[in-house]
Amino acid sequence: MNKNPLKSLDYDLLDHVFDMGGGYVLDFSNKTFSEFFFDELGIDIDNAHYCDIGNSKANRLRSYLRQASREDVLKVLGALWEYREVKRKRAGVKEGNPQYIAEFWQLIRRLGGTPPKHRAENDNAAPCEKMDDRIANDLLGKLMEVSNLDPQPRGYAFEKFLKELFDACGLSGRASFRLVGEQIDGSFEMVGETYLLEAKWTNQQVDASDLRAFNAKVEGKASWSRGLFISNSGFTEDGLLAFGSGKRLICMDGLDLSEILLGRLSFQNALSKKVRRAAETGRPFVRVRDLH
Template sequence: MSLSLAQSQIITEMANLVTDFLPASFNNTTSFPIAARNAGVERHWAYTGGKRGSVARMFKACYNEHPHKLLAVIKQIVDLGLTYRIRSDKGPISRIEIEKLNELLLQLNLKIVSLNDVGFLSRLPAEPRTQKDAAPAPTPASQPVSMKPKTVDEAACAALLDGLMAMAKLKPQDRGYEFEKFLNNLFSLHGMEPKKPFRNRGEQIDGSFVHRHDTFLLEAKWQSREVAVRDLYTFASKVETKAAWGRGLFISESGFTDDGLYAFRQGKPTSIVCMNGFDLYLLLKHRLNLEEVLDLKKRHAAETGAAFVSVDKLYPSL
């Protein structure tokens, strides 16, 4: 079967949720490849481009083969993760993580009975150790401003969300044109004065917009593969050679490789921030204010040096 954009986003969110449940490397007791083997789906596991992306690809392949394959591998991941996480610095798997996983499965009309068992859930700690016990450096998600997001027009967001979903069914060339129009309409909705793609000598710019009185250059990609470090460096170079105060937004519907984001972070301070397709989905689904989202992404970049942080991390209550 072919995944709809909504299904793909839900499965990606599930993969993001369980990424820390197990290590990616093969060992004798607990890891993602062992979970895949135990579930009989080892053919779908391949560690390429980072753990998060590898888990997402395995989940999508399992779901495409049969939804019960996805249930089987998730059950194995949780079973092994219960053991692994006890001895990891993340602490035991928490009730809130399992309840979120159950909620996402329900959105696909799926359910793992044992993970919904009241007795099982009651024996889990209420929250992950990183939320309850650790004292991490402040991040935007810990600030009150991110807990009550400003919302925008419901009908306009619903129309854009419908358009985003419909684009997944288009041919690549048609999709590229529609994605350009979609982003132009998105920035217009938020009063950000978008400018359509333009060409300077020797380079193509996908557009620009105004955010908090600053001009941001735009790079937008909708492709099957995740964006790697080379594209991040290329766009950052375009931004930094325009003006000392230059800023940029890189939107990749398929996301970014973990290795690429890590390598990009090791260089000089970032002049760009990034969004993926799931960010766009949450932005429209929850009618978030794009100006505020970009403020939080910029703050996270200033505090951590990371060009990308997902919207669900900025708004934990979503």
């Protein structure tokens, strides 16, 4: 049996950090709590093994932590922290308990984990408005080169272009970009949020079936993930209408990319504005030139 790495006072601290009063854990419902543990951590938190002190979400979490190894405790606490921070930042809520957070990271260090680098000064800062002229010109030239290529080499060149664009903008990649046919898959992180990426460079505009297929991928991942669909040829009006509103997808076309580079706009800033407009209107695609 694993020796419990947590002390009694540690559980009291976790109650404060993860809002475990009244048997709750953060804003999870029973369904999303189970899905989070299974999808993100491969843990069946509903197993009777973890209901020995009660069936509430908080009691199941406490039971798991008491039985888990130090490595698994770190893994679960890290995943819960990431979920907490994404939800807090997305809601625009300032940290209300800094003393508890400092103690939490002391606990992580004691368990052998590594707290993230301190970035508090950037947590609520808006992305910079402008892209460096030299970088923008270089990327714009490469985008023009991609457009002149034949279909097969064009797909790989577009993949390379997007990787360079994301690297230049300081986005944290969570997975390598991968070309499948004419479609590029990948993911990146921006301001603590994970975005799944799907990109296409074809002669045809993307229709509702492509949007629905990608949306299904996004909905099959963590509840805080978003999707960014980049289609150089754009999206059909009928497809966008049929796809509907209120989804977790943001759409971007080739004209948007050109507008960003020609205007020396920050990619993060343009994407943040698209996200805000989608939240306001429910529409996944609003052109960069129409964002104010």
